[in-house]
Amino acid sequence: MIKRIWPIAAAVMMDSLRRKVVYVVLVFAALLVLAIPSLPDYGLGVESAVYREIALALSYVTGLVIALSLAANRVPSELEKRTVYNVLSKGVSRWEYLVGTWLGILGVMAGAIVAFTTVEMVMGYFTYGELMWRLWQGALATWLEMGVISAFAVAVSSVAGPVVVVTATLAALFIGHSRSTLLGGEGALAFKPFYPSLDAFNVVNPVAHGTGVPLVYVLSMIVVFIGFAGVCLSLGVALLGRRDL
């Protein structure tokens, strides 16, 4: 099983190294990080916490763009170009193909987020003279949330084209962060336990302004990640499994 999943994940990672969009997004985001201390409002004595907050936001947007660009295109492209025939005819299950693709995207995002957070750390150190280790907690939260988002995108992409995938994923992202808005009224309180909220991955306050995230919370984030990603991938496998290729 792993012998078949790993080559697919590796192929996705190798392919992404050739995609200009990944580098363009990373370079652009890195330039923005370098520009944070020069913002007019920022120069008036605002503390390094704001730097951390903006850095986290940039990491998030960078991760999102990379996740969408990879997850929305990979499967539809392989189905349309029929490169998937050569893969599935070799005894690879559809679920192995989908999970391998998702793991490859997860790997690319891990590399991008690690690289980006390193730039933020270095920039923060030279600007404020402090090592902002807590940024790594934020990086982990971003990576986990993007893992869920890319699992959703991969699932939708098994039956839809890139435009639909991006639209549906952005809608899911909006819904995922709108629990308090959408279920604010008392009449909807009973639905809260079932709401697919992504707020669990929002650690901006403790990372940027607080003392960081406790280990127990990090572990619980991972559990939420596994749960949501598992549900999304199961849905994707079910959809792809019913599809005629």
Add this chain to the structure above:
Amino acid sequence: MADAAIRVLGARKVYSVPGKPRRTAVADVSITVDAGTIHGLLGPNGAGKTTTLKMLLGLVKPSAGTFEVLGADSTRPSGRRHLGFLPEQPYFPIHLTARQAMRFYGSLVGLEAEVVKEQTASLLDRVGLADAERTELSKFSRGMLQRLGIAQALLGSPEVVIFDEPASGLDPVGQRDVRNLMLELRAAGITVLLSSHQLSEVEAVCDRVTILNRGTVAAEGDINALLNVDGRTSVRATGMDALPSQVASEAEDTVVSGGVWVFSVPTAATRTVVDAIDDAGGTIVAITPKRESLEDYFASLLASGPKGVES
């Protein structure tokens, strides 16, 4: 009787799209391919060949039927692990080199890195791509991609190989190479299921053929039995300016070219015809059962085929 390497029984595929009439792509197809043989799958466009192959490979969900490769259910991934497949017009990730593509597909069939390396070298050499091992696939011609498709289908030394239009995009030399390759595979005991429009290719290599038309099996059997014309014998003779009268009265489909006469006579009259040619000073070059060309057979079969499948 040889064991069946591929067995398709009662295959049926109906596409159902809400708001549109149901479309039957395959109505009822059964194919048995004996181990170690080359079996041809023929049919016009829309006959159901590719859909049948896709059902066999688990790429399309069958509406009905059973699909087995070497006794295992081939609609399940585990049933396809001893199978090689060349899709019609194979596509590859074009940023890879030929060697990287082979390494990728080799790893999918579970080969160790060292084995993949060995097989890549030998298979690329076998299909004439040894010099292009490090070339990016975006620079490959249509024929080169086809050759690579054949090479990847043979990774892992499969016991059964399915070729969908293997000669497509190849020049005459490449087509000959593919024919020779299929004959070599058969000699090595490998079963080949060949789907092709190239009737000459099928006629040259296949032991048996199944002809599909409108989603059903229109004919199936030994290619010689299908093509031989009952009761008639084909004669080739030289050394005559004209056919002797006893021969001319019996001969049909007479063609003369370069001093060689080719015609057919009733099998019962063969002895008389041979004697007449001998008496006239002619020389018999060959006497064989009269055989219809596959093209003619195919055309007549399709003209009289079933028309029961709704489309």
